[in-house]
Amino acid sequence: MTKEMKRPISNITQDSIKPLLSNAVEFYTNKNREAHKCIQERDEYINYLESKLSNAKPQQSLPVVPEFVADYISELKEKGHGIQFGLMCSTHNAAGEGNEKAIHWKDDNAEDFARAWLDGYQVEKPQLFYIALPKVYGLSDSTFVSKAESGIISEFTKGKDYALKLTEQEIKSIDERYWQFAVPVEDGE
Incomplete structure (x- = not known):
């Protein structure tokens, strides 16, 4: 039992495809325009938010503490x-003895x-100093201490x-008497 096969008849012609292709191109063009418009609106909104942020009150910096x-x-x-925390803001010493200096700072x-x-906070950088020794026999005008061990200046x-x-x-x-020769270290040194 063999079935007789007929050649299919094609109703697809160049003229019948043109409107379908035109519809597909129009559909994708419209979707592309919509996507572009969404991107433009997003960029405008981002610019708006950035301008609001730049005009907003500047955020306070963290306090500097010793x-x-x-x-x-x-x-x-x-x-x-x-x-x-409420107890801490009082004069109560919740951490135990030995923190009097910190407690006084907190109170003040x-x-x-x-x-x-x-x-949060930033830790205060302590002021640093050089020890600039005066010109005496054997020392030049700008002589600084470069090494001190066990309370003795050695270099x-x-x-x-x-x-x-x-x-x-x-x-x-090292020795309290050296304080008179202290020279502040400048920023960047």
């Missing part, structure tokens, strides 16, 4: 005193302490490049 206050805040948070700077506790340098940069406390721990 290192001993930063240590105090860390110690309190480690001990779980975060919930007891309550707003900065509260902001530091809640928002000198002629320029600031290799000179020690020390805090006031570090200089005074």
Whole structure:
């Protein structure tokens, strides 16, 4: 039983395809226009938001606290005193003895302490100094301390490049008399 096969008749001609192709091109062109319009609207909205942000009130910078206050805040948070913030803003010493300096700073700077506790903080960089020794026999005009060990100055340098940069406390721990020769380190040195 073989079935007789006939050649299919094609009704598709060039003239019958043209309107369909034209519709497809028009459809995709319209979708492309819509997408372009959406991108333009998005860009306009982004520009609007950026202008609102640039005109907004500038965000306050983090408070600057001395290192001993930063240590105090860390110690309190480690001990779980975060919930007891109200107590911390009082004169109560929740962290124990030995933090009197931090407590006094907190009492004198309550707003900065509260902001530091809640928002975070920047640790104050201590002022650094060179020890510039006076011109005496055997020393040139610009002689700086370059090495000190166990409270004894053991090396000198002629320029600031290799000179020690020390805090006031570090200089005074070598010998209080050296404080009179302290020269502040400038920014960028």
